[in-house]
Amino acid sequence: MPEPILSIKDLVVEFKTDDGIVHAVDGISYDVYPGETLGIVGESGSGKSVSTLSILGLIPQPPGRVVSGEALFKGHDLLTLKKRELQHFRGDEVAMIFQDPMTSLNPVLKVGFQLSEAIKTHHPKEPDGAVKSRVVELLRLVGVPHPDARYDAYPHEFSGGMRQRAMIAMAIANSPSLLIADEPTTALDVTIQAQVLEVLKTAQETTNAATILITHDLGIVAEMCERVLVMYAGKIVESGDVHTIFRSPRHPYTVGLMDSLPKLTEDEEWLRPIPGAPPSLINRPSGCAFHPRCFLSQGRLRCREEVPALYPVEGESHQAACHFSDELIGRASKFSEPVAGGAV
Amino acid sequence: MSKAASAEPAGIGALQGPDESAFETGLDLVARSQWWYARHRFLRHRMAMASLVVLTIIFLAGAFAHELAPYGRDNLDLQALSQPPSWHHLFGTDQLGRDYFSRTLYGIQSTEKVSLLVAFIATALGVVVGAASGYYGGWLDNILMRITDLFLVVPALAVLLVAAKYLGHGSAFRIAIILGLLFWTNIARIVRGSYLSLKEKEYVEAAKALGSGDLRIIFRHILPNTIGPIVVSATLLTGLAILTESVISFLGFGILPPTPSLGNLISDGEAAGLSLWWLVTLPGLTIVLIILCVNFVGDGLRDALDPTQRRVRA
Amino acid sequence: MLTFIIRRLLLSIPVLIAATFLIFVFVSVSSNPLAQLYQNPHITRAEIKTIAHAKGLDQPVVERYWVWVKEAVLHKFGTGLTSPLPIWPQLTRVLGHTLQLLVSVLVLSVLIGVAVGIFSAIRQYSIFDYTATTLSFIGFAMPVFWIALILQVIFTDIWVSWHVRIFYTSGLSSVDPGHGFHFLLDRAQHLALPVIALCMLSVAGYSRYMRASMLEVINSDYTRTARAKGLPEWRVIARHVFRNALIPLTTQIALDFGGLFAGAVVTEQIFALDGMGKFYITALFAGDPYPVMAWLVVVAIMVILFNLLADILYGFLDPRIRYE
Numbered sequence: 001m002p003e004p005i006l007s008i009k010d011l012v013v014e015f016k017t018d019d020g021i022v023h024a025v026d027g028i029s030y031d032v033y034p035g036e037t038l039g040i041v042g043e044s045g046s047g048k049s050v051s052t053l054s055i056l057g058l059i060p061q062p063p064g065r066v067v068s069g070e071a072l073f074k075g076h077d078l079l080t081l082k083k084r085e086l087q088h089f090r091g092d093e094v095a096m097i098f099q100d101p102m103t104s105l106n107p108v109l110k111v112g113f114q115l116s117e118a119i120k121t122h123h124p125k126e127p128d129g130a131v132k133s134r135v136v137e138l139l140r141l142v143g144v145p146h147p148d149a150r151y152d153a154y155p156h157e158f159s160g161g162m163r164q165r166a167m168i169a170m171a172i173a174n175s176p177s178l179l180i181a182d183e184p185t186t187a188l189d190v191t192i193q194a195q196v197l198e199v200l201k202t203a204q205e206t207t208n209a210a211t212i213l214i215t216h217d218l219g220i221v222a223e224m225c226e227r228v229l230v231m232y233a234g235k236i237v238e239s240g241d242v243h244t245i246f247r248s249p250r251h252p253y254t255v256g257l258m259d260s261l262p263k264l265t266e267d268e269e270w271l272r273p274i275p276g277a278p279p280s281l282i283n284r285p286s287g288c289a290f291h292p293r294c295f296l297s298q299g300r301l302r303c304r305e306e307v308p309a310l311y312p313v314e315g316e317s318h319q320a321a322c323h324f325s326d327e328l329i330g331r332a333s334k335f336s337e338p339v340a341g342g343a344v
Numbered sequence: 345m346s347k348a349a350s351a352e353p354a355g356i357g358a359l360q361g362p363d364e365s366a367f368e369t370g371l372d373l374v375a376r377s378q379w380w381y382a383r384h385r386f387l388r389h390r391m392a393m394a395s396l397v398v399l400t401i402i403f404l405a406g407a408f409a410h411e412l413a414p415y416g417r418d419n420l421d422l423q424a425l426s427q428p429p430s431w432h433h434l435f436g437t438d439q440l441g442r443d444y445f446s447r448t449l450y451g452i453q454s455t456e457k458v459s460l461l462v463a464f465i466a467t468a469l470g471v472v473v474g475a476a477s478g479y480y481g482g483w484l485d486n487i488l489m490r491i492t493d494l495f496l497v498v499p500a501l502a503v504l505l506v507a508a509k510y511l512g513h514g515s516a517f518r519i520a521i522i523l524g525l526l527f528w529t530n531i532a533r534i535v536r537g538s539y540l541s542l543k544e545k546e547y548v549e550a551a552k553a554l555g556s557g558d559l560r561i562i563f564r565h566i567l568p569n570t571i572g573p574i575v576v577s578a579t580l581l582t583g584l585a586i587l588t589e590s591v592i593s594f595l596g597f598g599i600l601p602p603t604p605s606l607g608n609l610i611s612d613g614e615a616a617g618l619s620l621w622w623l624v625t626l627p628g629l630t631i632v633l634i635i636l637c638v639n640f641v642g643d644g645l646r647d648a649l650d651p652t653q654r655r656v657r658a
Numbered sequence: 659m660l661t662f663i664i665r666r667l668l669l670s671i672p673v674l675i676a677a678t679f680l681i682f683v684f685v686s687v688s689s690n691p692l693a694q695l696y697q698n699p700h701i702t703r704a705e706i707k708t709i710a711h712a713k714g715l716d717q718p719v720v721e722r723y724w725v726w727v728k729e730a731v732l733h734k735f736g737t738g739l740t741s742p743l744p745i746w747p748q749l750t751r752v753l754g755h756t757l758q759l760l761v762s763v764l765v766l767s768v769l770i771g772v773a774v775g776i777f778s779a780i781r782q783y784s785i786f787d788y789t790a791t792t793l794s795f796i797g798f799a800m801p802v803f804w805i806a807l808i809l810q811v812i813f814t815d816i817w818v819s820w821h822v823r824i825f826y827t828s829g830l831s832s833v834d835p836g837h838g839f840h841f842l843l844d845r846a847q848h849l850a851l852p853v854i855a856l857c858m859l860s861v862a863g864y865s866r867y868m869r870a871s872m873l874e875v876i877n878s879d880y881t882r883t884a885r886a887k888g889l890p891e892w893r894v895i896a897r898h899v900f901r902n903a904l905i906p907l908t909t910q911i912a913l914d915f916g917g918l919f920a921g922a923v924v925t926e927q928i929f930a931l932d933g934m935g936k937f938y939i940t941a942l943f944a945g946d947p948y949p950v951m952a953w954l955v956v957v958a959i960m961v962i963l964f965n966l967l968a969d970i971l972y973g974f975l976d977p978r979i980r981y982e
Contacts, residue, residue, distance in 0.1 A: 058882055062783065083891065091888035098886075103879040108897050108905075108977055118887045154977045170887070385827075494677050494912075497958045501920035503681070503937065506950060509942050510685055587801055591924060594803050595939065614928075618811045625811070628804035629803065636799035 002312040004031035005210050006055075006178055011069030011079075013047075013054045019281040022051040026234035027069075032178065037204065037211045039242070041218065041224035041257070045278050047234040048214045049099075050100055052180045054079070056094060057086050059130075064272045073178065092122045095171035095209075095343035097200075100182040101163035105110045111166050112151030115139070118173045138169040141206065142199050161192035165199050179209040185220065197224060218261060222246060229318075230254050233279050240318035250320040250328050252296040258334050288323070296324055359459040392644020395637035402634060406452030413446035418602055429622050436622040437614065450628050455586055455634075457516040458523070458599075462585040465524030467578045470531025475562050477532065478539025485536070492529040499528055504588065508597040519598055523585055531577050536568035572649035579645055590631055592614035606631050659973075663966065670962045679953055682723050685761065685947045695863070726951065735952040738941070745952050748937065753956065755830060756926070756933035760918050762853050767860035768911065772904070774861070775868025779876060779903075783813045790865060796860030806855040812850060825850040828930040852925040859921070860914070867910055871903040878902075903977050910966030916961045928948050 013025040025047040032038050042048045052098040052227045053059050055078055066277060071078040073094065078086060090096075098104040106114060114134040120126065132151065139147035142165040163178060181200060185193040197220065204211055213224055221228050221242065228245055230238040230253065238251040249255045249326060256274040279285055285292055291303040302323050310321040322328075405412055414434075415421070421441040429436040435444035477488040495503070507522045542548070543566065551561050586606075592598035593607025601608050606627050613623025729736040734746035778787045810827045817823055826832070826848040836844065875881060876899055883899045885891070919934065926935035934953065941949035973979050 056886060058886060060877065086886045087890055089888070090886055096886045098879060098883060100879060104883045106880040106902065108902055108975065109898075116891070117884075121888050156978050166774070167883075170883075441688055490673075490676075494673065494680070497673055497677055497961050498681075498954055499916040499923075499957060499961075502922055502954060502957065505923075505938070506681060506685065509945075559904040559943070590801055591803060594801075595924070595927065609677075610807065614807060618807075618814050619814075621811050624804075624807045626809070628801070631801055632796070632799045632805065635801075636795060639795060639798055640730075 002033055005034045005074065006032040006212075007072040008051070008055070009070040009071070009072070011051060011071065012067040013050055013064065014067055015064050017282075022281045022283060023234055023284065024064075025054070028231070028234075029234050030229055030236065032210050032212060034177070034210050035208050036227060037213060037225045039211060039221040040231060041216065041221055042215045042231035043085075043216060043227060043278050045233075045281060046231040048231050049182050051231075052096075052182060052212060052214060055180075056090055056096060056219065057081075057083070058096075086185040090124075091118050091171075091176075092174045093176055094178045094180065095174070095176040097164075097167050097179070097184050098179040099121065099169045100187045101160055101167055103186065104167060105163060106153055109154075110155075111155055111158065112136075115166065115170050115173060118170045122174050131282055134173070135169075138167065138173055141202065142166070142169045143195075160188050161195060164188060164192075164196050165187070168196075168199055168203050170246070172207050172209070175207050179207070179211045180212060180214070182214045183216070184213075186215070189238055193220075200224070218252065218257060229298075230257070233284060233322065234281060235289065237290065238320045239310070240314075243269050244314065244318050247333060248314075248329075248331075249333055250318065250325040251322045252294045252328070253290050253332065255328065256295070256318075263336065270287065288321075296322070296327060300324075320333075346519050347528065352509075359566040372572045378385065379615075389644035389647055392647075395644075397638035399634070399637045399641065402452060402630075402637075403456060406456045409449040409453045413443075413449050415443035415446045417446060417450045417542070417604065418442060426616075426620055428620075431624070435621070438623055439616045444609070444623060444626065447585040447604045447609055448606070448630055451627060452630065453505050454516055454599055454603060454605040455589060458520045458589045458605075459582050459585040461517065461520035462527060462589075463578050463582040465520065466527040466581055466585075467531055467574065469524065470577075471526040471535050471567075471574060473528065474532040474535025474537075475539050475567070478536035478557070479543055479562055479566070480497055481540075486530070489536075492532060499593070501588075504592060505595070505597050506591055511612055513592075513598055514600045516599065519589060519592070523588060526579055527585065530581065531574065533571065534573050534577050538573060539566060542566045547552075573651055576646045577644055579638060579642040583635050586631070586638070587635055596602045661971075663970070666966050667962075667967070670782050674955070674958055675960070677892050677958060678951065679723055679952060682726060682947075682951060683719055685950070686719050686722060708805050718746055724947060726911045726948075727918040730955065731950065735948065735955075738946045738948045740835045741946075744950050749947075749952055749956060752932060752934045753938045754844050755917075755931065756922050758933065759844065759849055759852055759856070759931070759933060760922060762849065763860065763918065763921075764911075764917075767857045769859070771861045771864025772907070774865035774866050776872055776895075776900070776903075778865065778869040779872030782873065787869075791871075800858065802855055802859060803859055803924045803928060806852065806925050809851045809855055810928065823847075827851060830931050830933075848929075848931075852929050852931065856918070860918075863914070864907065864911070867902065867907055871906050872899060875899045875903045901975060905972065908968055908975065915964045916957070916967075919957050919960075969975070 007309075008031070011027045011028050012023075015022040015024055028047070028051060030038075040048045042049075050059065050064075054064070054066050055073075057078070059066070066079055069079065071288055076085075076089075078080065078089065078094075082090075105111065112132070112135055115138065116128075116131045118136060119131050123131075136147045136151060144150050144162055144165055151159075158166065168184075185196050186198065188196060195314075200211075200213075201224070203209075213220070215221060225242050227241050228239070229236050230245070230251065232253050237255045238245065238249065245254065246258070249258060253274070256272075259272045260274060262268060262271060275294055279289055281294070285304075286292070287302075287304045287306055288297070288308050291297045294303065297303040306323065308321045308323050310319045312318065313320045313325050318326060354619050361587060397564065399625045407513065409417075421437065421443070423441070424433065424437050425441045426439050426615040427433055433443050433445060435448055437443055473488055477485045504522065504526060507526070508519070511518065513519050513522070539562075544599065548561055548565060553638055556565070588611070589598055590607035593605040594611045596608075599605035600610060610624050613620065613627070614622055618624070723827035734744070738745050767854050774790050776792045781787055813825050813827050817827075824847075830843070830845065830848055832848070876895075881894060883893045883896055889897075903964070922933060923938055926933040927939055930936070934957070938950065938953050941953070941960070
């Protein structure tokens with residue numbers, strides 16, 4: 001078993017608001033191995049973005065606060081580094097791709113300049129000409145047409161998909177070992193989504209970087225990821241490799257997520273959403289955070305009082321945080337039969 | 345805020361229909377109206393609350409000036425000429441022996457009359473013009489916007505002074521009309537903007553499909569949704585009106601002595617010589633206090649009624 | 659770019675005509691400008707008739723307006739009604755003085771306001787921030803004329819009590835200001851108090867505006883991207899935040915320009931400065947509409963030009979708005 005390149009241990013992040021303290025991330029631990037693609041799935045408010053943003057120190061610190069935990073990257077605990085030290089890693093070894101390409105690029109600076117900046121910050125001695133040709137190469141790699149002309153264009157002259165390609169180019173400019181993509185396709189049209197995911201794959205292949213792919217779209221997880229974490233209300237509720245989770249999920253939330261997807265090969269009269277709404281992160285339900293919406297719980301006392309820990313349910317790699325996950329054994333998930341030409 | 349589950353769960357059993365009962369499981373949400381949230385937010389704004397209290401006191405003091413003034417409005421006390429502030433004369437006396445505190449109270453009254461009238465006129469006119477402009481668009485909008493543009497080219501004060509000179513001033517009513525006719529453009533722009541965006545909303549389409557006439561849509565459907573910015577603008581406009589009235593009265597184009605206005609009290613004080621510093625300072629401090637409070641209240645209202653506006657907390 | 663400028667200038671002519679026409683009609687209809695002349699015992703009926711004819715006052719309003727336009731364009735506004743002195747030389751003289759005042763105010767208030775705003779935003783919630791915010795609120799509430807008077811009171815008091823002349827409290831220059839450097843120093847000492855009085859409001863406004871703008875940019879997605887690239891915070895602020903935050907301020911400064919003249923009207927009265935403001939008030943009091951009209955035209959032209967300048971500057975700062 002190779003050494004993980006990133007190791008998160010018991011991370012707790014909270015936000016102070018006028019209405020109370022929001023427990024955005026409530027004690028999560030996971031590892032990322034070199035070269036792999038790890039998916040993090042969850043609803044809005046599950047804490048999936050916050051957990052990765054806090055690794056790079058990109059949470060605004062007055063309302064936000066990393067309460068405790070470790071984020072070990074190649075032996076350094078990123079959470080304890082000083083600003084200046086952290087800046088060495090940002091954009092160099094650990095790079096991030098953000099959700100909304102419309103607003104993630106500075107509108108008054110040329111795209112080429114912004115990409116060059118990413119390189120020059122970490123290689124200040126490189127001559128300008130070399131940097132520029134590298135940027136043009138990167139743009140070509142991600143599929144931006146006429147990259148040499150586009151170097152001098154402004155972000156508003158790019159389409160959404162092209163902007164995201166430029167963001168990806170910017171992220172891989174310094175050949176990072178860890179790439180974090182925070183919902184990279186959520187803000188894009190479906191047809192463009194597919195293209196951008198292709199570009200992301202190319203980027204991974206070129207750099208061999210480990211990738212954390214955050215999304216709420218199970219389809220993307222099925223297509224891109226090898227392992228996946230399911231998050232709910234600031235905690236990890238299930239983790240394992242993609243095939244196992246899709247075939248036999250062992251947490252009622254994961255089951256609910258799968259069930260709520262329409263299946264293309266069958267006739268369904270009704271869609272089955274998960275009832276209720278995501279919990280307030282200020283006043284969390286007691287015990288297991290999911291129990292008010294859980295079909296498995298049936299109001300049992302243990303669910304209401306005891307917070308379930310994440311423990312292995314099938315071999316070391318598949319873990320779930322449910323007191324009664326055994327009751328889900330043998331339950332056929334929607335996707336247990338392979339779909340012809342499909343993802344799983 | 346959601347509460348813990350009750351003992352009555354539901355199950356996602358067979359695939360029959362959407363399971364309605366599942367939505368009742370102990371996820372109680374308390375319904376709160378928009379006004380509840382608005383009130384709540386305003387009450388949290390301590391400065392706004394305090395300012396509201398202070399403003400009410402000042403307003404009442406001005407309204408009841410006749411009853412509250414220790415000395416009359418124009419009474420001369422020949423024994424106490426040009427006295428600095430003391431227990432007998434809180435704001436001192438001027439060179440004619442008039443008690444400045446009493447005069448200030450009457451000055452507040454004048455200012456009240458003018459500013460409230462201005463706010464009313466400007467808001468009424470601004471809402472009507474802005475709504476018509478935003479809702480109907482087209483040539484009406486064009487003309488109205490060109491008119492408001494005219495006002496931008498020349499300094500408002502200059503136009504005001506011309507208007508005051510040639511339309512006559514002196515009475516609070518006249519001044520209020522002149523000021524109102526100049527200040528409506530700001531509100532008109534804001535209302536127009538609101539109507540431009542809100543008229544595209546689905547509930548307007550729905551109302552039209554149900555046969556609602558234009559007037560009904562304008563006043564019954566869209567207007568309530570744009571009350572927030574209107575109230576905030578009207579408040580800040582009142583502050584501006586108070587300030588402007590005091591300026592033009594100071595320059596001699598507003599309320600004329602002997603009727604006191606906070607502005608002409610200061611100009612009288614200036615004429616009396618700078619050594620009688622209280623004649624200039626104290627009425628001025630009153631103006632500052634009033635406008636400060638109005639601004640805080642406006643700030644609080646903006647926080648409460650217009651939370652979508654991306655503002656950073658003061 | 660050139661076509662843009664020309665188009666803008668051409669478009670502003672109708673605005674100028676409309677504004678002046680409206681005011682001219684308003685003034686003509688609501689008063690008889692000759693009324694004061696009738697009251698003057700030194701002028702005979704016949705003389706009044708001549709003046710009336712020269713100004714076209716015996717003709718309907720529209721004709722009168724045309725007469726005025728001709729006189730304005732061809733004879734540089736001609737003369738007023740109540741005095742035989744030509745308007746234009748007076749106007750240029752006072753304009754020069756007022757511009758000295760206003761340019762100083764503009765430059766100082768922008769520099770100070772922007773600096774305070776930036777610092778407040780970077781050190782949000784610090785003592786500096788709270789102090790600056792409080793002072794701004796107070797600054798907004800203080801009428802300019804009152805600040806001016808208070809300053810006058812204070813500095814007159816200093817002069818009378820301690821015989822130390824720090825700043826002058828009235829006039830543009832002393833009786834014998836000297837030349838070169840001495841003249842400049844004297845002028846600065848005379849203009850200091852009016853400048854301070856006018857700056858207070860502007861600084862309060864610009865610092866708040868800049869602070870809000872900075873905070874919005876500092877918390878924006880693209881600033882987060884810049885940090886995620888590993889840029890040191892100072893460079894993030896200098897290169898990504900500052901310029902972006904400045905953009906909306908440019909519009910605000912342009913909008914405020916007309917207000918500066920309004921401020922001049924008030925301060926020049928109080929400090930007895932021989933500028934546009936005093937000129938305007940004097941003409942108004944005298945009931946002479948012609949200098950008033952001339953003043954309005956000149957100010958309107960300046961506002962239009964200044965707005966044009968601001969728009970061009972805006973185009974420089976924000977590449978999304980580049981003019982064809």
